[in-house]
Structure formats: structure tokens, C-alpha cells
Amino acid sequence: MPRPTISRAPRPADEAAQAATSRRQELLRTVRRLEITTRRAVNDRLAGQYHSVFKGRGMAFDEVRLYQPGDDVRAIDWNVSARMNDAYVKVFTEERELTVMLLVDASGSVGFGSRKKAKAEVAAELASLLAFSAAANDDRTGLVLFSDRVERFVPPKRGRKHVMRIVSEILSHRARGTRTDLGAALTFLRRALHRRAIAFVLSDFLQPAGGGGYGTPLTLAVRRHDVVPLVVVDPMETALPRAGLVLVQDPETGEVAYVDTGSSAVRAEYAAAFRELKSERRRLFARLGIDHVELSCEGDYVKPLVSFFHARARRLGA
Secondary structure: OOOOOOOOOOOOHHHHHHHHHHHHHHHHHHHHHHHHHHHHHHHOOOOOOOHHHOOEEEEEEEEEEEEEOOOOOHHHOHHHHHOOOOEEEEEEEEEOOOOEEEEEOOOOHHHOOOOOOOOHHHHHHHHHHHHHHHHHHEEEEEEEEEOEEEEEEEEEOOOHHHHHHHHHHHHHHHHOOOOOOOOHHHHHHHHHOOOOOOEEEEEEOOOOOOOOOOOHHHHHOOOEEEEEEEEEOOOOHOOOOOOOEEEEEEOOOEEEEEEOOHHHHHHHHHHHHHHHHHHHHHHHHHHHHHEEEEEEEEOOOOOHHHHHHHHHHHHHOO
């Protein structure tokens, strides 16, 4: 005779543990999928670009050899030349060790997306692309996640496992703050890293630069670091669609209001405000001599990044 079985309803603690396990498994799948995608892009489309554009910290001594016609006389090692009774020069090689910092915006506004991907998703994929590019060149990579405060700091290290950790941190992070303070992230970078680094700032930059904004912190940061802003833009942010009376909410302040998108005056005012924010940002970057690239959530964002690398390499004579 079969023994009766007693079924037990799952306890809340069991359900929470199962949910946490499920989230971890999904995160691992997402990280792995992102690694495969970005590695393919690095190998197929960014091969050699990263190395040629971003130089090492300087020149390291390699060896001393006999002087050859055409050598710079300033490189002559007079002590060795005197001992060997012939002219010898010092040979230097580029010191490739780099530190790459990813400053990733985690504020409320990057959660917006009117296409297949939100700005936060595009920023995460771009960060992964850059992190794997750095790892392929044996460079150190670190992370600063920020909103209106520095939310998370991962010190720079080398290796694939470290890059996987950075990608996981970006994907799993739930920000405590909702507003944006680019200045706080740039100030933290300047204080946390004393050696020169390449700092990619991945944000929508929907914050005024002047009037206590990020203009001054950026000016101070570029004196020590190679700052490269990557501006992520959603197409709907550039111009309001004509959709009549719409209830909208500011993702950073939580403010709710009705907007008459059917009014041409309202749409024109919105477009003008966005253009002014963009112009202010570009003027600041130009004044500081900063290379930047604007990336849309619509379509292929790797192509403009590759074009940016090409343009920067030409400008620097790489």
C-alpha cells in the first residue's frame, strides 16, 4: 500500500531564496551573453583601434645600443659611450600599462527608452565593450557607478574575471539616488586616482554644465586624466512626438504633469531647450579640448564608436 505524501506550501523564506537564485542565474546568463557579443565586436571591429588611440603612461627604458646614423643625439648615453670608447644611445619603448575607468550613470533618466533598448542598457553594453578592449590589451579597468552620489566604486585591476565582475556590477546595481550629479563622479575620480587614467564617462549628460553643474569638476579632472565623454541619447529626447495631451513623469524628481504635445509651440520650446543643453555641452568640450562621441539608442552604436577611434587616431597622428 503506497504511503501518503504530505505536501508543504513553500515558506516566504524559501520563495525569497528561490527568487534570489533565479535572479543570479539570469544575471549570469546576461553577463555571459554580453561577453560573447562584445568580444565579437572587439575582435571584428575594434581590433587595433584601442591600442593605437590610447597610449601608455610614457616611455620606459629598454636597452643601450650602438649609435646609428639618424639617431637623436640627445639619446646618447655618455657614461656608457665613455666606457666602451664608442657612441651608444638609450632605447626606449612605449610603456603600455594603462588604467581605464568607466564612469557609468545610474540615475533615473538613463532608465528611459523609446526604442528596443533603454539608455542604461546601451551604456552597459558600451561599458562592456570598452572593458573587454582594455582586458585584451592587458590594461587595468575600474568602475564608478553614480547618480547624484557615487554609488559604487570598483578599484582598477586586470583580467577577464575582473571585467566580468564589472559587467555584473553594472547590470545588477539598483541606484539609491535618482538625480544626476556628474560633478560628484568627476570629483571622486580626481581624488581616488592620482595616476593618469583614461576615464570614459557614459551618461546622457542631461544636466546643465554651468551654474554649479559639472563644468568646473570636468575642467579639474581633465588636468590629470584623459576624459572621454560618451553621450547616450534616445531619439525621442531630441523632439517630442505629436501625441496630444500626455501625462509625463520626471524620472529623477518624480514630478508629474500633463504636456500638450499637440501644441507646436510646446514641441518647439522642448526642442529648443534640448538643443541649448547640447550646445552648452559641446562648447564646454571644445574649450577643454575633449574628444567625445554621441551615441543613439537607435541602431548600431559600435559603428560611431569605431569612427570616433579612427578620428582620434588621425588627430593624434597615431
